[in-house]
Amino acid sequence: MEQIQMINILPRIEEEYPLIENCNGQNNIDFVFVVKKIEKVKDKNKTNRNLYLRKLNEIGFQILKKEDAHNLYFGIQAREEIFDKYIHHLNISTGRYNGCKQSTILKSTRIRIINFILWKTRYSTIDDPNEDPLFASNSLHKLLKDGAFHAVFPLHEEGTQKEEGKLRREWAKWKCLFKKQPIDEIREYFGERITLYFAWLGWYNTMLIPAAISGVLVFLYGLMYFENNQVSKEICNASEIIMCPLCDQRCQYWRLNETCSYAKVTQLFDHEITVLFAMFMAIWATVFLEVWKRARARAVSLWELYHWDEDEEDLVLGLIYNPNVPLKEYRHSYKRTTAVMLLACVLLTVIISIALGIVICRVIIAVLFTKSSSEFLSDHAST
Secondary structure (H helix, E strand, C coil): CCCCCCECCCCCCHHHCCCCCCCCCHHHCCEEEEEECCCCCCHHHHHHHHHHHHHHHHHCEEEEEEECCCEEEEEEEECHHHHHHHHHHHHHHCCCCCCCCCCCCCHHHHHHHHHHHHHHCCECCCCCCCCCHHHCCECHHHHHHHCCCCEEEECCCCCHHHHHHHHHHHCCCHHHCCCCCCHHHHHHHHCHHHHHHHHHHHHHHHHHHHHHHHHHHHHHHHHHCCCCCHHHHHHHHCCCCEECCCCCCCCCCEEHHHHHHHHHHHHHHCCHHHHHHHHHHHHHHHHHHHHHHHHHHHHHHHCCCCCCCHHHHHHHHHHHHCCCCCCCCCCCCHHHHHHHHHHHHHHHHHHHHHHHHHHHHHHHHHHHHHCCCCHHHHHCCCC
16 A cells, blocks of 8 residues: 655645645644635745745645646645644743643644744745744735645545544534533534634523523413503593694694504513512622623533633743744833823713714704604604
């Protein structure tokens, strides 16, 4: 059986790449670059593509190539030294050297590290060989835009088909609406960030069940007493009570029982139990937040994320790509704080001014409509 061999990329012609005809090693491939086979191919695209692949090889990636009738495929496999660096720097940054060290990473984290390096990698062109690669403008984004690569995507490792099948069967389907989410499988597939979001979403939907039941009961209570409410009865029976006109001119007197339907609908949603429902919702919101904090703390403890920090992880990824990356020092700026506070005061002043302006404009427009010669405007000036 033919074995796949890793090759080093040199910026020459593509015919020098050995073609891998057997896919037995595809499970070792992390990312795949796809190149369309077309009759007219720009030599510049070929050159830039080779320069980029050579730069990846220098960073620590191994490259292999395969082709079919329509496409060229460049397989990217990261060496384990890259992930050892990630674990080493992350253990230092989180202070876990004397405690529990992180020794392995998830497959989703592996893909995120490789994806970061692929999009961060810059290469120098032949036109400017002295250009600093760290600040070069040529990147994977430019290669995709120019058509040097048609697509870039990660591959599933061996065994992920089973996890993916479980997610397809037991998650994100209407028939699984009342089932517990497979949080562990989601974490293995998407990582901790996205899993925490879905965990919060599932917890929120679960906590909405008592709130929804309470709201339905309050609505049913109003519906049961839709015809028997004492206030609605008094309004509907007040046929002898005459009300003042709604406008100053050309409006007629009207009877109170003309608002019977409006009173009934109002009582359907606004009655004595509504006050209790409002109190219940205030308590529900507090309980939801506190219980979610506990559930989140349990998940964070189980996944060992207590010392995880997004800025530290970004710094670690930067150190993997460039060991000489400059560190960002935090310095408190009183000028910046003062400018933010002044801007906030200006925004508050503008909002208050807009609110007052709307009230004043409404009063002025009402006066103008009242004096208008139009019967419709004068009759509805106060509405």
